[in-house]
Amino acid sequence: MTIDLLIQGGQMAVVLLLAPLLTGFVRKIKARLLRRRGPSVIQPYRDLLRLLRKEAVLADNASWLFRAAPYLIFATTWVAAALVPTFATGLLFSWTADLIAIIALLGSARFFLALAGMDVGTSFGGIGASRETMIASLAEPAMIMIVFTLALVAGSTQLSTVSAHMTLPAVGLRVSLGLAAIALVMVAIAENARIPVDNPATHLELTMVHEAMVLEYSGRHLAMIEIAASLKLLLYVALIAAVFVPWGLAGPGEGLDRHALGLAAFVAKLAVGGVLLALFETAIAKMRVFRVPEFMGAALMLGLLGTLLLFVSRSL
Amino acid sequence: MTVIVALWCVAVLLGTAILATAVARRPYGRTFVYGVSLIASAAALIAAVTHLLTGGTLAPSVTLPVGLPWLGSHFRVDALTAFFQAVVNLGGGAASFYGLGYGRHEAAPQRVLPFFPAFLAGMNLVLLADDAFTFLLSWEFMSLASWALVMAHHGERDNARAGYVYLVMASFGTLVLVLAFGLMAGPDGGYGFGSIRAAAHAPGVAALVLVLMLGGAGSKAGLVPLHVWLPLAHPAAPSHVSALMSGVMTKVAIYGFVRVVFDLMGPSDWWWGVPVMAAGTVTAVLGILSATMERDIKRLLAFSTIENVGIIFVGLGLALAFQGNAMNLAAALALTAALLHVLNHTLFKSLLFFGAGAVQTATGERDLECLGGLIHRMPQTSFAFLVGCVAIAALPPLNGFVSEWLIFQAILQSPQFPQWGLKIMAPAVGALLAMSAALAAACFVRLFGIAFLGRPRSAAAAAAQEVDLPSRSIMIALAGLCLLAGVLPGLAIDSLAGVTQSMVGAKLSEQATIAWLSVVPIGESRSTYNGLLVFLFIAASTAVSALVIYRLGPRTIRRAPAWDCGFPDPSPATQYTAGSFAQPLRRVFGGLAFGASERVDMPAPGDTRAARLTVTMHDRFWEWLYTPLTQVVSLVSGTLNHLQFLTIRRYLTLVFIALVALLLVLALWP
Structure with a gap:
């Protein structure tokens, strides 16, 4: 019980500590791909510490919601990230929420972020909130189709069970899983406000979604939101890894060496995911906001196709 | 036991409704009516929850000697009824409590107070009914009481139309339900729920009943395309009544659907x-x-x-x-x-x-x-x-x-x-x-x-x-x-x-x-x-992170004008509006759902006229279903209108033709 609790605590610490590193790593790779030196990979930690030390400037008419939202957003994202298998499956509290509930927890974070964007009453916050909710309303159906495909293959929406099932040789290579993987990557890109849906580096107001919502934040509040964004990126990479490349995950009750191996595997997966993300973002241009529905529609269609292919292949 | 308590609550509510006509304008009228409604709802709620938690004994139905002379009125509480009773009386009790304060702002309390407990009583009766006649009568009573509440602010713009549309849709719903129950009861007229449940229904009849129930319960619950009255009627009533209509009455409709389709049809x-x-x-x-x-x-x-x-x-x-x-x-x-x-x-x-x-x-x-x-x-x-x-x-x-x-x-x-x-x-x-x-x-x-x-x-x-x-x-x-x-x-x-x-x-x-x-x-x-x-994890993480940050970092907060990318504008018109918030969704989904279109009227360079953006949206259900329907109805009634102004000779001819036609039908009927 104590060991289980420690492992669960370890997972919470690991996701929290690695999240800024992943963000810094992606930035570094992107800079290198553009033949820039780029900031150090630990720059996000420095930024967070700097923000935490600064005083917070609040707009005159900001309400209590504006001050509470960063903590709520951080807490919900952190809880969601702690429930995705990173280096081990079958954690003490992994049955608290299944995949649908994890997605919905991220939805709660988004709800408060969008509200915070509207609190001060500037047009930027509004534009960000309105676009964010529009993108979410397109991403969620695609996500449900992916969940559906996974549940069809693994017979569960419980992430630990799914990743344990995916290591079985009986699963093998399936076209449906490939389609679901592509769809999940597309959803992840949209949810994390990455290129081509949104640009995390821009402050050009007409193209931004996520940055527009947090424009009024400063100091410790901004730090909480930044770390929540990093956590969300890590969560999605961990999710894709846990479902589609579940190798190296330590099972419940296994020794510490297995857990150390799992941790090493997780860091390696994060590195590969970060490089792929940076490559993809460098190779592609941001699309207009009203092209996003087509992008997400493609993800939805891929998810649906995955489900249908499974049905067809089962009955043949 | 539960059914007795529930019936007494209904009786108290009906009595309050009658008394309310006398005391509505008195200063204590509001407290009296909402107070008694609250107590009655609470009693019914407790009875229903007790029934649900203890499993409840499935008592035979209670028969009251009202209604059709050879049938009486049957009332019964089973688990389904008890659950919906709990829901209805929870909502009803909350609305009564809210009414204690909110009712103060009512300009014409005599238009609300008598109908409020009557509405609650009607909803409870629908749930308790154990024969088709009582069910339909209660259903109609519930509709009429809520209609009166919709018309409470009859002087306001659009409310009369809302009331009219509601009345038409409610009549349609009841008509369809009458047909459904008629089909279920069969030619022998077994209107008790027990005999309907026991009877075997032909597949065709059952399918027809399903469609009729979708229309009848669906029109009350707000299924598309029978939903058009909800956004008109629900907002027209005072807010605690809107809460009842939206939060509770739609549930009574769902009860009707579940009762018939799951229970009575087998x-x-x-x-x-x-x-x-x-x-x-x-x-x-x-x-x-x-x-x-x-x-x-x-x-x-x-x-x-x-x-x-x-x-x-x-x-x-x-x-x-x-x-x-x-x-x-x-x-x-x-x-x-x-x-x-x-x-x-x-x-x-x-x-x-x-x-x-x-x-x-x-x-x-x-x-x-x-x-x-x-x-x-x-x-x-x-x-x-x-x-x-x-x-x-x-x-x-x-x-x-x-x-x-x-x-x-x-x-x-x-x-x-x-x-x-x-x-x-x-x-x-x-x-x-x-x-x-x-x-x-x-x-x-x-x-x-x-x-x-x-x-x-x-x-x-x-x-x-x-x-x-x-x-x-x-x-x-x-x-x-x-x-x-x-x-x-x-x-x-x-x-x-x-x-x-x-x-x-x-x-x-x-x-x-x-x-x-x-x-x-x-x-x-x-x-x-x-x-x-x-919930505990979120609460704990929020508390821990807030505590850590307040411990380690500076706690200072500085208030300053909004940043807004350096150009804050004090006019509240520069904020995002409800219309602008909905714009991305309107562009993505509006074309298909509402035929939405945007037109920008941009003046030529040098023209000082303001630019205009016009958004048009269509309510397809009104345009494609209800408007043609009303046109047909008014066309038919307009054409038949001159039948009112015939001479006695022609009327007699018409009567004679009708008689001959009926006799012919009788003679030719196989």
């Missing part, structure tokens, strides 16, 4: 689920899309009711499909999910309508474009309203999420359907349901963000005052119930076991005994959710 064919699911899905998506475009708070909430009714019907359709395939456990899961959503929707929709009433009291405005910044002036109302918004947007750890999660779990059982049509339909329904949940989040971010956040958009909003104590306390209490139902859903699920056992012949495993109070619908390895732990 085991179903698998295809029954298809039209029910299809209607539910279309209703959910169109309802929430309309809500997202709406700028009147109460109309928005009414449209959102339509969405939630759609979600409930999806659950019911799934249950029918599972039941038709003898997958009773899955059917029990789907039915539990639908009924849990019934309870949850009553909680948060009542809360939200009370909040809308508070906003209307404080500002005199229902238009979102005239509100803003209320969180500063109405902190308690806005907190409760925020909880309601999170709950209705199906976000964990509140209650709306639990029931939608259960519906998704039921949908995930669909690969076991033997029929290909159902197999392919269920994932599509799931995707659309996920879309409507995300759209609900968008809709309620917009509602809360525009009305309560930002800067006030009108002088009235800037001068708003927090509302009276009873209104605030009932809103906070409902918010607490939303949280409670979200973190401890197992209690509600367990109390539904008796209902699903009697309706679909299976029940979910007992949830209260599961470790940590998790919800495990099918099996531990399949899917689990623990609202309590999610």
Whole structure:
């Protein structure tokens, strides 16, 4: 019980500590791909510490919601990230929420972020909130189709069970899983406000979604939101890894060496995911906001196709 | 026992309604009427909950010597009735409590007070009825009482039209129900529910009854395309009555559907689920899309009711499909999910309508474009309203999420359907349901963000005052119930076991005994959710992070003008508006759903005329269904009108022709 609790605590610490590193790593790779030196990979930690030390400037008419939202957003994202298998499956509290509930927890974070964007009453916050909710309303159906495909293959929406099932040789290579993987990557890109849906580096107001919502934040509040964004990126990479490349995950009750191996595997997966993300973002241009529905529609269609292919292949 | 208590409560409510006509204008009239309604609702609620928790003995029906002389009126309480009674009286009690404070602002109390308890009594009677005649009579009584409440503010613009449309739709619904019960009773006229249940129904008749019930109960609940009266009538009534109509009366309609289709018609064919699911899905998506475009708070909430009714019907359709395939456990899961959503929707929709009433009291405005910044002036109302918004947007750890999660779990059982049509339909329904949940989040971010956040958009909003104590306390209490139902859903699920056992012949495993109070619908390895732990984790993480940051970092806060990229503008008109918030969604979905189009009228260079953006949206149901229908009706009545002005000679000729025609029919009838 104590060991289980420690492992669960370890997972919470690991996701929290690695999240800024992943963000810094992606930035570094992107800079290198553009033949820039780029900031150090630990720059996000420095930024967070700097923000935490600064005083917070609040707009005159900001309400209590504006001050509470960063903590709520951080807490919900952190809880969601702690429930995705990173280096081990079958954690003490992994049955608290299944995949649908994890997605919905991220939805709660988004709800408060969008509200915070509207609190001060500037047009930027509004534009960000309105676009964010529009993108979410397109991403969620695609996500449900992916969940559906996974549940069809693994017979569960419980992430630990799914990743344990995916290591079985009986699963093998399936076209449906490939389609679901592509769809999940597309959803992840949209949810994390990455290129081509949104640009995390821009402050050009007409193209931004996520940055527009947090424009009024400063100091410790901004730090909480930044770390929540990093956590969300890590969560999605961990999710894709846990479902589609579940190798190296330590099972419940296994020794510490297995857990150390799992941790090493997780860091390696994060590195590969970060490089792929940076490559993809460098190779592609941001699309207009009203092209996003087509992008997400493609993800939805891929998810649906995955489900249908499974049905067809089962009955043949 | 329960039925006796319930009937006494109804009698007290009816007596109050009659007394209210005398005391309505007195200063104590309001306290008297709402106080007695509150006590009666509370008594009925306690009786119903006791019945649910103890399992209740299935007593034979009580017969009262009123109604048809050879039939009498039969009343009975079983698990299904007890559950809906609990829902109705919970909503009714909350509305009565709210009315204690809110009713003070009523200009013409004599138009509200007598009908309010009558409406409550009518809804209770529908649930208690155990024969078709009593059911229909109570149903019609409920419709008429609510119609009178819709017409309470008859002087306001559009309310007369709302009342008229409601009356027509209610009559249509009752007409269809009469046909349905007539078909079920058969030529021998066995109108008691017991004899209908015992009779065998031919498949054709059963199918026809299903369609009629979709029309009859669906028109009252707000299924597309019979939903058009809801956004007109629900907002027209005083806010606590709107809460009753939206949060409670739609549930009575759903009760009617469940009672007839699941209980009286017996085991179903698998295809029954298809039209029910299809209607539910279309209703959910169109309802929430309309809500997202709406700028009147109460109309928005009414449209959102339509969405939630759609979600409930999806659950019911799934249950029918599972039941038709003898997958009773899955059917029990789907039915539990639908009924849990019934309870949850009553909680948060009542809360939200009370909040809308508070906003209307404080500002005199229902238009979102005239509100803003209320969180500063109405902190308690806005907190409760925020909880309601999170709950209705199906976000964990509140209650709306639990029931939608259960519906998704039921949908995930669909690969076991033997029929290909159902197999392919269920994932599509799931995707659309996920879309409507995300759209609900968008809709309620917009509602809360525009009305309560930002800067006030009108002088009235800037001068708003927090509302009276009873209104605030009932809103906070409902918010607490939303949280409670979200973190401890197992209690509600367990109390539904008796209902699903009697309706679909299976029940979910007992949830209260599961470790940590998790919800495990099918099996531990399949899917689990623990609202309590999610809530505790979020609370703990929030507290820890806030504590750490306050300990380590500087606690200073500096107030400054908004940054707004360096160009803050003090005019509140520079904020995002309800219309601009909805614009991306309108562009993405509006073309298909509303035929929305935007036209920009840009003046030529040098022209000083202002540029104009015109948005046109169409209500397709009015244009394609109701307008042609009314045109046909007025055409026919216009043509037949001159029959009124004939000479006596012609009338006699007509009578003679009719007589001959009838005799011919009789002679030729095989």
